Structure formats: C-alpha cells, structure tokens
Amino acid sequence: MIGKQQILAHEAIEKLVREQWGKLLACLIAHLDDFQLAEDALQDALESAFLHWSKNGLPRSPVAWLLQTARRKAIDRIRRSNNFKSKQQQYQHLLELEKDDIQSEETYEISDERLRLIFTCCHPALDKKSQIALTLRTIGGLKVDEIAKAYLVNKETMAQRLVRAKRKIKLAKIPYDIPTSNQITERIDVVLSVIYLIFNEGYFSSNSTGQIRTNLSNEALRMIRILDSLKPSQPEIEGLLALILLHISRINTRQNLNGEMIKLEFQDRPSWDKKLINEGIKTLHAALRHARPGPYQIQAAISAIHAQAKTHKTTDWGEIILLYDELYKLQKNPVILLNKSVAISYFSNAKNALKMIDELESDLYNYQPFYATKADLLRRNMQIGLAKENYLKAISMTTEQTTRTFLENQLKEMLNSTL
Amino acid sequence: MKYLALIYAAPGASPIPDTPEFGAYLGEYETTTNTYIKDNIMLAGEALQDTNTATTVRVRNGKLETMDGPFAETKEQLGGFYLFECKNIDEAIKYAAMIPDAKYGTVEVRPIMSFD
Numbered sequence: 001m002i003g004k005q006q007i008l009a010h011e012a013i014e015k016l017v018r019e020q021w022g023k024l025l026a027c028l029i030a031h032l033d034d035f036q037l038a039e040d041a042l043q044d045a046l047e048s049a050f051l052h053w054s055k056n057g058l059p060r061s062p063v064a065w066l067l068q069t070a071r072r073k074a075i076d077r078i079r080r081s082n083n084f085k086s087k088q089q090q091y092q093h094l095l096e097l098e099k100d101d102i103q104s105e106e107t108y109e110i111s112d113e114r115l116r117l118i119f120t121c122c123h124p125a126l127d128k129k130s131q132i133a134l135t136l137r138t139i140g141g142l143k144v145d146e147i148a149k150a151y152l153v154n155k156e157t158m159a160q161r162l163v164r165a166k167r168k169i170k171l172a173k174i175p176y177d178i179p180t181s182n183q184i185t186e187r188i189d190v191v192l193s194v195i196y197l198i199f200n201e202g203y204f205s206s207n208s209t210g211q212i213r214t215n216l217s218n219e220a221l222r223m224i225r226i227l228d229s230l231k232p233s234q235p236e237i238e239g240l241l242a243l244i245l246l247h248i249s250r251i252n253t254r255q256n257l258n259g260e261m262i263k264l265e266f267q268d269r270p271s272w273d274k275k276l277i278n279e280g281i282k283t284l285h286a287a288l289r290h291a292r293p294g295p296y297q298i299q300a301a302i303s304a305i306h307a308q309a310k311t312h313k314t315t316d317w318g319e320i321i322l323l324y325d326e327l328y329k330l331q332k333n334p335v336i337l338l339n340k341s342v343a344i345s346y347f348s349n350a351k352n353a354l355k356m357i358d359e360l361e362s363d364l365y366n367y368q369p370f371y372a373t374k375a376d377l378l379r380r381n382m383q384i385g386l387a388k389e390n391y392l393k394a395i396s397m398t399t400e401q402t403t404r405t406f407l408e409n410q411l412k413e414m415l416n417s418t419l
Numbered sequence: 420m421k422y423l424a425l426i427y428a429a430p431g432a433s434p435i436p437d438t439p440e441f442g443a444y445l446g447e448y449e450t451t452t453n454t455y456i457k458d459n460i461m462l463a464g465e466a467l468q469d470t471n472t473a474t475t476v477r478v479r480n481g482k483l484e485t486m487d488g489p490f491a492e493t494k495e496q497l498g499g500f501y502l503f504e505c506k507n508i509d510e511a512i513k514y515a516a517m518i519p520d521a522k523y524g525t526v527e528v529r530p531i532m533s534f535d
Binding site: 123124125126127130164167168171172173174175179183 | 468471472473474485486487488506507508509512528529530
C-alpha cells in the first residue's frame, strides 16, 4: 500500500529534482571536485530522502537536508573506495564541512555554483553532443533515459556518452571555474550555442516523441533564464532569451489538431502568447541598449517583427531583409541568404527571390529546406512542373514524419488547384 | 644525440587493468625503465591517458580552435613534443596554442597518467 506520506515525499522529491538538482549538484561538485562522485552521492541522498521523508515527513529545509546527506553519502563512498588513500585530502575536507554544518543546518543557504557548472559542461574540449547531454543532465536534472529519448539514441549510448564526458573532465582536468575575462566572451558563445541547439531540437522537430521535444524547448528556456540571472546584462544572453521567448510564444499554433505543421502565414496570430511576446520584446530592447549587436539579438529582432505584425501581409519585410543582411555580415552562412530570399519573395515577388536562390544550390544541395523553399517559390511563381520536381526532391530528403506529411500535403494541394 | 621513442598500441592490444597479466606487464615496464635509469639514457618518460581524454588544438587566422578527441589525420606526422606542467587543461591549451606549428598543423594535448 502506498501511504499518503509516501506520495507527499515522492512529489516533494520530484519537485526538488526539477528545481534544485543543478544547484545541489553544482554545490556538491565544488566540494568534492568530482562530477561522478557528486552525482552518485546526490542520487544516494534522494533515495535516502524518500525512505526518511515517507516515514517522518519533510524536514524543515529539504535542500539543506539533501546537501548534507549527499555529503555524508560521498564520505561513505570515499571510505569504501579502493583508492581511499589517494583521496585523503578530499576526505578531510568533507569532514571539516560536516563539522561546520551541524551548527548551521537550519539557517543554511546553499551558494549558487551553477555558473561554474555551466561553463564546465560547455567546455570547448568536450564535443558538442557531450556538452548538450551534460548540460541537460547536470544543470537541467533530466534523467539519462529522457535525454536519450529526446535525441533518439538508446539509453546505454547516452549513459556512456555522459560517463565518457565526466571521465574526461576529471582526467584532463577541465576546470570547474568561471573563465577568465579574456576568454569569457568566447566561452559564453559556446554555452549559448549549446542552449540554442537544445532549443532547436525541441522546436523544429517533432515526431512520435513530440511531447519530449517540446519539453526540450522549455528546458532551453529554463537554462537561458538561469544563465541570464547568473550573468545579467550580457547582450547575447539577453538576445537568445528574447529569441527563445518569441518563438515559444507561437509554439501552440505551429501544428493543427492532427499534428501537421502550419506555416507562419496561416498561423492563428491572436492565439500567440502575448505575455511571452511582451517579455521577449522587453528583453530584446534591454539587449539592444548595450549597442553590441550579435547573431542572437538580430534573430530575435526578426522574430519580434513577426510577433508584432498584425497579419502576414503587413509584416515589415523590408526591415527583415535588412536584418538578414546584418546577420550575414556576422555569419557567412548560406542558410541566412535562403531565409532572406523568402523575405524578398513577400517584399516584392517570388520571381525576384528565385533569381537569388539558384546560386545557393551548390552550397545547400544537401539541405532539405533549400528544395522545400525553392518548391514553394516556384509554386508561387506558377512554375508548377519545376515546383513538383523540387517538392519530390525535398520529400525524398526528409525522414522526419511531420515535415514529410507537410511537404506531401503542399504538393497535393498544388496539383489539385492546377487541375 | 637525443631520441624520442613514441609508444603506439591499439587500445585493448596490451593487457587490461585488474588482470594478473596487467601486473606482469607493468612489472616489465618498471624493469625496462630501471635499465634506462641505470644506463643513464632516460631524460623523460611518461604514460598517457587514453585517447578519449585527448583535446586537439589549432590556431587558424589567429583564432584558437579546440576539438574533443585525438588528432586523426594521417597525412601530418609527429614532428616534436613538449611536456608541460600546468594547473588545468585551459592552461595546457593556452601553451599548446603558442606552439608555432599550431598555426599550420595540429597539436594534441593528452593528460599524463598518474599511478597513485
């Protein structure tokens, strides 16, 4: 029989993991100087919490309780380990902390070490996949199988990736520290790229695991908010926060009830989340006041124009074109030009857009959205035969079901209307 | 004359830790090292952590690029080495990036194994 106490304990622990995992882990790593040991000890402490709290109810300060228990579990693990001798220093340090804590347990407030943790997880000596997995696991507190599901790999593969990354942090001595001021901008860029990739994974792909992936977008929002609170007044951090807010504001209008994709043009604008839009725009303005523009701020500015336009038709496409030009100056990425061509097609016409798109093909021949965009432009320019060819090419390059269905429907619609 | 002997072996080809063979294997290394010391020919010798702990460093157009993992290009050949004593990998990367050839080739940074 599951008693009421047990349910309460379980709920409290779930909530703590959700909200405090990153903070607790960061704090433990600071004391233990060992990612794996910190994670194992925290896991032990959570198990122990369930037993104790189910029986005795919640302690006065659950967070302090967990931290102290985790430290004791770590002491225990060190004592039992094979190389106890080489860990004497770590062990003594923990015993010292233990003494301090006994007097101050009730007023104990844990220091926020998450910024150090973020920079370690996103260290450039780790590969991108490991950075993403580690960030979701350690800062976000996502379970290994949740991360594995979201990235469509099996649990063992993901677990191994995490173990390998933690092992490298330890053996190669990747510092648990905030980078020095001459490195900080570049290192923030790495952190932002990790959060951006997590966001994109959640926002732009949806399939049978759609729900999990939407959670990834929200996870990215939570991370960027944490980063913004820990490192305030950084234009690109604010820029990415604004970008994510503005995108999430329309997340519920991007699919119809059958889970099919809806183009921006046909989304139900009144259903966009005003609160998120307002926060996004406010954050963007704060970012722009630093007068240090960057790619995330520019992308957020483009998104803000869409968010503020009453209709697709009255969108300020001219301004969007200028912003894409600015963006391209910072990042010589042909995808930016592809997006710009779409803006041109609405600013003037599809024919003008098609003029600039052909020279992009040599760079983007492996990129499915290139053919999808080209097909759409050709359709709008009444070149049905060529449009069909490009739709079919785009479909053949898509494995992801939602996008596939979307493209197939587009093609069907076009052929029906020209019968 | 100074010579650098580089020890290459496929992972798993030599005895693995926690086996009796591994003990004997380390014993052989110890004997060999002692011979070098006795004969006064050894300037430095270390074991490295596995390639999973490697970081490759390059400088292109004045910009530092780091990558997870060992250097895998076979066209380029080993042309020398430094042994650093650094606080952490950031410091090691900083010094590795100063090597003039980081601009033309690639430097692989691997932690030294410690046996305690």
